[in-house]
Amino acid sequence: MEYKTKKKIKKITQHLVLGTFTLIMLYPLVWMLGSSFKESSEVFVDAHAIFPESWKFSNYVEGWEGFAGITFTTFYKNTFIIVIISTVGSIFSSALIAYGFARIPFRGKKLWFVIMMLTMMLPFEMTMIPQYIMFNWFGWIDTYLPLILPTFFGIPFFIFLIMQFIRTIPKELDQAARIDGCNTFSIFTRIILPLVVPALMTSAIFSFYWRWDDFMAPLIYLQTPEKYPVSLALKLFSDPEAVTNWGAMFAMTSLSLLPIIVIFFIFQRYIVEGISTSGLKG
Template sequence: MSRRKKARIANQILLFILTVVMLYPILWMVSSSLKDSSSVFVDAHSLWPKDWKISNYIEGWQGFGGISFSTFFTNSFIIVTVATIGSIVFSTIIAYGFARLQFRGKTFWFICMMATMMLPFEIIMVPQYIMFNWAGLINTYYPIILPYFFGYPFFVFLIMQFIRTIPRELDEAAYIDGCNKFTIFSRIIVPLVRPAVMTATIFSLYWRWDDFMGPLIYLNDPSKYPVSLALKLFSDPDNVTDWGQMFAMSTASLIPIFIIFLFFQRYIVEGISTTGLKS
């Protein structure tokens, strides 16, 4: 057997092992969602349930206090959709300004924007809460959605780097044809940066769907909870936690994210692979 073939077999074995390691937690969660709550940790080593309990999904979907998981999923879709639209639209506009326009203090504001990428959420959490509390917006979706309508630094940087790969000759030709900056942005730049925009959109959907800290801080009414926060209601320190139903709803919460990744994964590769290249 040649050395190249041995190396290829070794790579395949290594990739298979890494795949099993990464997928095992998900497989364990799906398996636990089909077990009785009392046997989840007793029979934790087995991925094959002894007694299949499909009722975990039916009973778990009924939710708590008359609030079913259809309400929690609806709340998540509202938050994710509006926040994603805001972050993508305004991040694209800001990225176009940094990449193509000249204005006073451009370097300074770009440095300020990049500096915010290094700030952890814990630093801005308290002042941001004070600000929204002063505005009377606690227990609403505004604190969770509104900040993304001012652009998201990572998305601005991602899309801006992609815009820089577009030749400026296209802009100059459009100017000669009588186009203004808005027309160039909407008819030339936006269609050409679609891979980067789709990549940012997918990341935004992932992050907003998984967001736990934001809803935990700002929402007090359980009827407004998203799925990420509703799953916490299964854990009751004063009572017995129904692990089977909790894992069942956790598995259900992965379905939208899995579908998004399945259909749009090529945009992630295309967007990231071309970002950072300059023409």
């Protein structure tokens, strides 16, 4: 009886601790959502208050109207164009490169793999200036090409994740497919890709998150407001020379989180499955 009591107390304590940390982590999001319904003058009067004294639903209408005739419909369209194309490109190219590292023998494979892994350690600030000079030489500034085209050459983290997943697949399947007349590319598309769906979905979710939240790259390469994604458009609300409409800014910030939340709850099982299985080796 004493053992059961201690076990019950331990479980209650664990739930209280986890619940406390959950509230601490969610508080900024809840505060932002509550502030999206406040008057701009009310947002920082009582900074700790979550719920507004008077609910202002028009913040969402005012925020969606955007700036200088450019609505958030345009900004969301730009964001989805960048995110979807770059995600498709990064996933397919990373899977193809991972298949090459995992299954195809070639000279210097270990060296190229080490070089690929080393690129994961390079911070963006280190490659930012050389990339800008190169893309400016190509004439790609103020276009989506610097944001999209590099993803078609593979993402090191995705390559490593997918490659570890491919290694769990028995090579006998490749040999059987080759006996049936499949070439190397057919084995990749017909055998490997269907079996690594969890890793592909995990990579796609991460790619969607990273591209959706990316602020620095659009800030560097895009100059025309009509081409801005949502992450960069939110910055336009903050004007040091004018009065900032905080309510509208928080309203659009709250809406910008909606696609990420929806994607997470729909595909969260793939994240767990893809990461947990990628560490196994058959």
